[in-house]
Amino acid sequence: MLFTSLGFIIFTALLIAVYYAVPIKYRWVILLVFSMIFYAFAGLSGFIFMGTTIITSYIAARLIQKAYDRRDAYLASEQGKALTKDEKKAYRAKCKSRARRVLVPALVINFGILALLKYILAGRILEGLPFLSGAAIVLPMGISFYTFQTMGYIIDVYRAKVSAEKNILKTALFTSYFPLTVQGPISDYRYLTATLYTPEPFSAKNIMSGLERVLWGYFKKLVIADRLAAAVSTVIGSPAQYTGAYALFGMILYAAQLYADFTGGIDITIGLSEMLGVRVQENFNRPYFSKNITEYWRRWHISLGEWFKEYMFYPISVSKPMLKLSKKARSAFGDSVGKRIPVYVSTAAVWLTTGIWHGRGLNFAVWGLLNCVIILISQELMPLYGRFHGRLPGLKRTCGYRAFECVRTVFILSSLRMLDCYRNVPLTFRMFAGIFTEGRYRELVRGGFLELGLTGADFAAALAGVLIVFAVSMMQRKGGIRERLAEKKHGFTLQAILCAIIIVTILIFGAYGEGYDQSRFIYNQF
Amino acid sequence: MDELIKILKEIHPDVDYDTNKKLIDGKVLDSFDIITLISEINDTFDVAIPAEEIIPENFNSAESLWELISRLAED
Numbered sequence: 001m002l003f004t005s006l007g008f009i010i011f012t013a014l015l016i017a018v019y020y021a022v023p024i025k026y027r028w029v030i031l032l033v034f035s036m037i038f039y040a041f042a043g044l045s046g047f048i049f050m051g052t053t054i055i056t057s058y059i060a061a062r063l064i065q066k067a068y069d070r071r072d073a074y075l076a077s078e079q080g081k082a083l084t085k086d087e088k089k090a091y092r093a094k095c096k097s098r099a100r101r102v103l104v105p106a107l108v109i110n111f112g113i114l115a116l117l118k119y120i121l122a123g124r125i126l127e128g129l130p131f132l133s134g135a136a137i138v139l140p141m142g143i144s145f146y147t148f149q150t151m152g153y154i155i156d157v158y159r160a161k162v163s164a165e166k167n168i169l170k171t172a173l174f175t176s177y178f179p180l181t182v183q184g185p186i187s188d189y190r191y192l193t194a195t196l197y198t199p200e201p202f203s204a205k206n207i208m209s210g211l212e213r214v215l216w217g218y219f220k221k222l223v224i225a226d227r228l229a230a231a232v233s234t235v236i237g238s239p240a241q242y243t244g245a246y247a248l249f250g251m252i253l254y255a256a257q258l259y260a261d262f263t264g265g266i267d268i269t270i271g272l273s274e275m276l277g278v279r280v281q282e283n284f285n286r287p288y289f290s291k292n293i294t295e296y297w298r299r300w301h302i303s304l305g306e307w308f309k310e311y312m313f314y315p316i317s318v319s320k321p322m323l324k325l326s327k328k329a330r331s332a333f334g335d336s337v338g339k340r341i342p343v344y345v346s347t348a349a350v351w352l353t354t355g356i357w358h359g360r361g362l363n364f365a366v367w368g369l370l371n372c373v374i375i376l377i378s379q380e381l382m383p384l385y386g387r388f389h390g391r392l393p394g395l396k397r398t399c400g401y402r403a404f405e406c407v408r409t410v411f412i413l414s415s416l417r418m419l420d421c422y423r424n425v426p427l428t429f430r431m432f433a434g435i436f437t438e439g440r441y442r443e444l445v446r447g448g449f450l451e452l453g454l455t456g457a458d459f460a461a462a463l464a465g466v467l468i469v470f471a472v473s474m475m476q477r478k479g480g481i482r483e484r485l486a487e488k489k490h491g492f493t494l495q496a497i498l499c500a501i502i503i504v505t506i507l508i509f510g511a512y513g514e515g516y517d518q519s520r521f522i523y524n525q526f
Numbered sequence: 527m528d529e530l531i532k533i534l535k536e537i538h539p540d541v542d543y544d545t546n547k548k549l550i551d552g553k554v555l556d557s558f559d560i561i562t563l564i565s566e567i568n569d570t571f572d573v574a575i576p577a578e579e580i581i582p583e584n585f586n587s588a589e590s591l592w593e594l595i596s597r598l599a600e601d
Contacts, residue, residue, distance in 0.1 A: 089601065159577075161578065310577075314557075317561040318565075318574070318576065318577055323565060326565050327569065339562050339566070343558050343561050
């Protein structure tokens with residue numbers, strides 16, 4: 001069921017009606033039931049895999065918790081208190097190792113399923129299995145998102161950051177909460193469950209504020225993303241025909257499309273959750289205003305970056321083998337090289353995995369590693385930048401330089417995204433080089449852009465949409481617009497008027513109905 | 527504590543570690559700095575900081591970091 005379908009709107013209206021009709025302590029059950037219905041629309045086979053994740057993570061978390069509870073009880077007992085410091089240390093280590101023996105198989109099973117489906121079987125025809133004969137394996141919806149989210153939870157239980165959930169149905173809800181299964185955010189257990197299991201009570205403020213956010217998401221998706229999709233796929237679909245200026249134009253359009261699509265979808269997720277009294281963490285912080293790539297990755301798809309940092313980057317960097325390697329490198333090559341080793345190795349591992357997370361093609365691995373190279377080069381060039389800005393102290397604060405930094409970041413990122421568009425490494429490099437060597441800029445400007453499947457009116461509507469998003473982003477520098485609006489004297493009425501304006505705008509300028517394909521969110525495929 | 531301040535000063539010489547209590551929340555230390563710091567602490571104090579201890583509360587000030595080192599050394 002697509003977020004942009006009429007079915008989804010009816011589904012949501014029904015959910016809200018039923019949800020608020022039951023007492024607050026049972027609302028999580030309604031969410032679970034509706035999440036299951038939503039998931040069933042995506043195909044019943046997905047239940048097998050999601051069910052496996054729910055059961056294995058529930059059992060693993062409970063067993064780990066049991067081991068820790070037993071440890072604490074023993075250490076608090078007279079017998080435990082009588083142990084020496086070293087004996088206590090050894091006992092704790094033994095319990096931790098017992099917990100690890102539960103954690104590791106759970107991680108292997110769940111990441112194994114993900115790897116098997118996403119990288120080995122995806123798209124292949126299974127002839128051998130009678131019940132699947134002739135059918136291509138379809139990746140279960142949201143498997144990357146819910147697997148990462150649930151594995152984060154059991155690692156947190158292992159780290160004793162959270163206690164294991166006793167009710168398997170609540171673990172099922174945490175895994176399957178439907179707004180998150182489309183494209184995340186990959187949520188932190190503590191943050192999400194604080195209001196998922198015990199939601200905020202009904203409030204007109206939450207409903208209005210959430211509705212505003214949902215409509216804003218639809219605006220981005222329907223007015224900008226889905227409209228530009230046709231031109232982007234035309235340019236990408238015929239690389240031999242659309243070279244030079246066209247490739248650059250496609251790259252710019254894709255930057256706008258992807259931003260509107262992904263952030264729009266997350267707006268719908270967060271807004272809908274707000275209407276249900278559930279708080280979901282933000283996944284973006286005006287990423288196109290970033291000064292450099294490192295900052296951009298802190299502001300784009302924040303939940304994925306946080307996940308990798310928390311559960312991969314830090315554990316690899318501070319692991320005993322890595323610290324040993326660093327020590328050896330220091331004695332062999334000196335301090336300067338030695339201390340860089342953990343950072344370099346962990347960054348490369350994280351970026352390679354981030355690339356592979358996006359898909360199994362070589363293009364994604366190259367995309368990840370190029371991100372890593374650029375980040376590390378920027379890191380190394382920091383002292384040079386420092387010296388440069390030391391000589392020109394006022395430059396950094398000028399609007400022109402700030403704009404240059406943002407444009408530079410977007411250009412570099414959009415160039416890297418060409419690997420995602422063309423999905424072929426040599427072709428991508430050829431297309432990128434063509435931007436500088438093939439020309440065709442005059443041809444594009446003199447009407448060529450009108451042959452990409454969009455009319456002048458389409459481009460004008462999309463451009464107006466982009467300018468509105470840009471203006472809103474500028475206004476958000478001073479804080480959330482909805483919050484500021486709500487604080488005003490007739491705040492509620494103003495918000496209602498704003499909602500009506502967005503609805504009318506979407507109805508008039510939205511890309512839906514005849515002539516447009518209902519398209520799923522780009523990140524849904526990951 | 528002086529040794530720790532020395533390590534921190536090598537990473538960011540311009541920061542006043544006696545008064546700054548928002549090294550993480552204020553984005554003074556990034557993830558690269560944290561890794562360098564942990565590696566240096568391991569070398570100097572022979573204390574291994576595990577990944578689960580990398581939380582803002584432990585790294586927000588030189589003081590909290592020193593408490594973490596002392597606790598881990600104690601354990």
